[in-house]
Amino acid sequence: MINFRRSAAVLLGLLATTALTGPAPARADEEQAPEPPRVELVLDVSGSMRAADIDGRSRISVAQQAFNEVVDALPEETQLGIRVLGATYRGKDKQVGCQDTQQIVPVGPVDRAAAKAAVATLRPTGFTPVGLALRSAAQDLGTGATTRRIVLITDGEDTCAPPDPCEVARELAAQGTSLVVDTLGLAPDEKVRRQLLCIASATGGTYTAAQSAEELTGRIKQLVERAGDTHTRAPTVVGGANACDSAPLLAPGVYADREAFSEHRYYRVPVRPGQELRASVSMALDRPVNRDYGVLLRATAADGRELVRGADAGSGRADVLAAGLRWSATADDEDAAQAEETANPVVEPTTVCLVVSNSFAPRPGTAATPGMPVELTVDVVAAAPAPDGPDLGRGWVLLALLTVAGLLTGLLAGLLTRWWVATWREN
Numbered sequence: 001m002i003n004f005r006r007s008a009a010v011l012l013g014l015l016a017t018t019a020l021t022g023p024a025p026a027r028a029d030e031e032q033a034p035e036p037p038r039v040e041l042v043l044d045v046s047g048s049m050r051a052a053d054i055d056g057r058s059r060i061s062v063a064q065q066a067f068n069e070v071v072d073a074l075p076e077e078t079q080l081g082i083r084v085l086g087a088t089y090r091g092k093d094k095q096v097g098c099q100d101t102q103q104i105v106p107v108g109p110v111d112r113a114a115a116k117a118a119v120a121t122l123r124p125t126g127f128t129p130v131g132l133a134l135r136s137a138a139q140d141l142g143t144g145a146t147t148r149r150i151v152l153i154t155d156g157e158d159t160c161a162p163p164d165p166c167e168v169a170r171e172l173a174a175q176g177t178s179l180v181v182d183t184l185g186l187a188p189d190e191k192v193r194r195q196l197l198c199i200a201s202a203t204g205g206t207y208t209a210a211q212s213a214e215e216l217t218g219r220i221k222q223l224v225e226r227a228g229d230t231h232t233r234a235p236t237v238v239g240g241a242n243a244c245d246s247a248p249l250l251a252p253g254v255y256a257d258r259e260a261f262s263e264h265r266y267y268r269v270p271v272r273p274g275q276e277l278r279a280s281v282s283m284a285l286d287r288p289v290n291r292d293y294g295v296l297l298r299a300t301a302a303d304g305r306e307l308v309r310g311a312d313a314g315s316g317r318a319d320v321l322a323a324g325l326r327w328s329a330t331a332d333d334e335d336a337a338q339a340e341e342t343a344n345p346v347v348e349p350t351t352v353c354l355v356v357s358n359s360f361a362p363r364p365g366t367a368a369t370p371g372m373p374v375e376l377t378v379d380v381v382a383a384a385p386a387p388d389g390p391d392l393g394r395g396w397v398l399l400a401l402l403t404v405a406g407l408l409t410g411l412l413a414g415l416l417t418r419w420w421v422a423t424w425r426e427n
Contacts, residue, residue: 035144037078038107039227040137041067041220044154046086048187049124051155055213059155059186060124066217067119071112073221078228081107081140082115085133086126097127098160107140128156131163134199138172138179147178149205149227151220155186157195166195169202181205182223184216201287204256204373235375240265244302244353252379257356258371259283264357269378270349271329276383280310280324281356284373290361295321298355307352327352328383354378 049060067082074080082105089100104118134150141148158165172179182205183196193209200207206223210216235256241247247266259265271277281297294313300306310323329350356376362368 035146037075037146037149037228038081038141038144039078039149039151039224040081040083040103040107040140041070042083042085042133042137042150042152043067043119043122044086044128044130044152044156044186045084045122045124046126046128046156046159047124048128048156051187054186054211054216057213058124060122062213062216063153063186064119064122065213066220068116069217070220070224071110071115071119074110074112074224075228078110078224079108080110080115080224081105081137082119083133083137083140084122085129086124087122089126091126094127094160098129098132100126101129101133101136103136103140107142127159128154129160130154130158130195131161131165131168134165134168134172134181135163141179144178147180147227149223150179150181151184151223152181152196152199153184153186153216153220154196155192156189157192166198166202169199173203179203183207184219185209186216197287201367201370204284206284238267238376240267240356242266244268244300244304244355247353250354250376250378253377255376255378257374257376259356259358259374260371261289261360261362261368262358263371264355265374267354267356267376267378269352269354269380271327271352271380272349273329274383275380276326276328277352278324278326278379278381279354280322280377282322282375283356283358285321285360287372288363288366290363293321293361294359295323296355296357296359297323297325298357299325299327300353300355302351302353 043063045060049063050058052058054062071080081103083101083103085101086097087100087102087104089097091097105115130152134152137150141150169181172181181199181203183200185192185196185207188209188211193207197207199205208215208219210219235254238248238250238255238257240257240259242264244266247268249268249270255267257265269277269279277299279297279299281295283295292313294311296309296311298306298309308325308327310325312321312323329352354376356374358372360372
């Protein structure tokens with residue numbers, strides 16, 4: 001009979017929780033395929049790569065050195081491929097030259113010696129079919145449950161459109177294939193910069209201008225490492241609201257959204273007493289913005305009262321800003337005792353509102369749509385108990401204890417002083 005009553009109480013508690021919390025929170029996709037990080041480097045080997053304007057060396061030699069160092073430092077678990085464009089056709093027939101793209105290293109576990117040997121034989125040759133190379137690189141990487149990355153290194157705009165590379169990037173993004181294209185520009189050309197920015201922003205990637213061998217090598221290494229950090233948790237797309245009461249309810253996971261300039265986006269997370277909320281947000285600068293900007297992540301109560309905040313600021317030198325926070329829910333002693341008396345273990349969770357804000361301002365001519373790429377990570381874990389300290393009491397008890405301690409300390413100090421004076425006089 002006792003067991004029956006306890007079972008009934010638990011069942012009623014669960015039903016009450018469902019009624020209190022409403023619909024189940026949105027969940028990030030937890031079933032991830034056990035596949036390794038997959039990334040393909042796409043290198044422009046067109047005729048303009050002969051220019052010797054990077055540290056007094058040709059653009060192609062700097063790119064070859066960077067590729068060698070990246071291959072040497074490649075994590076064992078990362079599968080890497082290399083595709084080139086404009087590397088073989090030396091003629092002037094544009095129709096033929098605009099089909100000139102080949103994969104010289106297939107995506108997979110890398111034979112380092114073979115990969116470096118293939119890169120070493122490259123010589124600047126032909127046209128620049130960037131759009132075709134991007135489409136082919138996406139096919140090289142295949143499809144899967146995790147995010148794959150293309151890193152495009154070029155010194156010039158596409159000379160073969162159609163297909164226009166920006167339209168190809170939008171086409172790939174519309175397919176929902178979890179594909180990110182990061183772009184690296186080797187020439188200080190405004191038209192090239194605009195095209196590479198467009199490609200990157202369409203897929204949630206980043207654009208970087210590399211003006212030295214060190215910058216190019218460091219950036220490629222960073223992007224390859226980022227592929228390993230992010231591929232296993234493909235973010236679930238979610239749409240934040242403009243107020244807490246209408247915000248989506250989130251379970252632990254990784255989520256992707258877009259936020260307009262100077263916008264506030266709201267999300268809700270249920271947190272029970274004895275649990276700790278851990279959240280972080282990162283926002284990519286995928287287009288030109290004014291200097292001095294920041295990202296703010298706040299946790300607030302349903303009534304708007306701020307619980308905790310985290311912030312990050314930049315001045316134009318970083319392409320990603322990130323902020324994080326932690327907050328613990330504590331159970332009220334009276335509520336806990338009442339729950340124990342009624343044999344009902346269910347305690348209503350606290351709904352915490354996560355607010356993502358930014359202070360970005362676009363430069364003249366910068367597109368305002370779509371919004372800036374946002375990645376939000378949410379986790380709810382058991383709160384770590386604070387270490388116990390000595391309990392000195394409260395109120396009058398603490399005052400009495402301090403008074404006695406003060407008297408004893410004064411008495412001991414007086415005795416030691418008298419002894420020292422007496423000893424000093426005798427000597």
